[in-house]
Amino acid sequence: MGALQATVICFILLQTCSITAQDGEWKSATATYTKQRDDSIITEGACGYGDLHKTSYGKYSAGLSSMLFNRGSTCGGCFEVRCVDHILWCLQGSPSVILTATDFCPPNYGLPSDYGGWCNFPSRHFEMSEAAFSEIAERKADIVPVQYRRTKCKKVGGIRFTLNGSVYFYQVLITNVGLDGEVVAVKVKGSKTGWIPMGRNWGQNWQCNVNLAGQPLSFEVTTTSGRTVTSYNVAPANWRFGQTFGGKQF
Incomplete structure (x- = not known):
């Protein structure tokens, strides 16, 4: 598939694509x-x-x-x-x-x-x-x-998840992402929830309006090439806002 064809398809599907x-x-x-x-x-x-x-x-x-x-x-x-x-x-x-x-x-x-x-x-x-x-x-x-x-991005260590927000506004900053580097989709899962899609707030800050307090947290991160890595139980049940935790790497 040529770059022009791929660009047209990305536009039609309204997906975030990164030909470059x-x-x-x-x-x-x-x-x-x-x-x-x-x-x-x-x-x-x-x-x-x-x-x-x-x-x-x-x-x-x-x-x-x-x-x-x-x-x-x-x-x-x-x-x-x-x-x-x-x-x-x-x-x-x-x-x-x-x-x-x-x-x-x-x-x-x-x-x-x-x-x-x-x-x-x-x-x-x-x-x-x-x-x-x-x-x-x-x-x-x-x-x-x-x-x-x-x-490709060469990073030392795993993907980092920095937790921010409040009781009903949960936000995570995602850094140190290898290979593509660009994150296009994020999901979070507590011990009492299923996988919850997060929306991009700004930059690489992702959010959802769910109370996740008191639950160990897992994350699913997807990059522009469509590759996904899942980090289970990254944050323990007693996590606090402002803390950073390391997960798996691509």
Whole structure:
């Protein structure tokens, strides 16, 4: 099946599909960096990951323009990025870095796309940490041409589930997802319930309006390629909001 056919089918079925997740072809984009403490992106972004060092993303994180962010469904996806076609700014040999999508780079239509409005639609743009940017280009560059391709995410340890909410509003933040990286469906199960589908609240925060207090919790996580992993009894019966638990990995 060709990419065009697959795109049409995805549109008709109104499903979340990620053709590029399986596509290793290099595509053209641009990249800049944002300067923060320790040369890393550490602040909470549009994917809801919070402190990116605590969630293991740290300096190898990136904010994506609208074309790449896809309304948050790309959160957690991994990209290989290299600087190309600029003899002054690109490092010799065009080394690459692997980045995880953790934030949205908003458009600025008051500025042209080639000067300040890097993330204006339909531009494909990566806003990187200074440390990651310096591994592919000179720090004194403002914007550089890059090539990118989707790649599998390599994560250490299992998928992490951070519990938040209140008695009748239950939310879980899902991080450290391997392979596809992007989560498209989540179910939760208590010891007194069946499997309950959760809805995306924002980024990779998923919710349901069920009282799960006092029950050990299991999770079923599905990624863009349709693969599912089930982690049984991840959280014990005495779990509390704010705690993080580790499950299985893809």
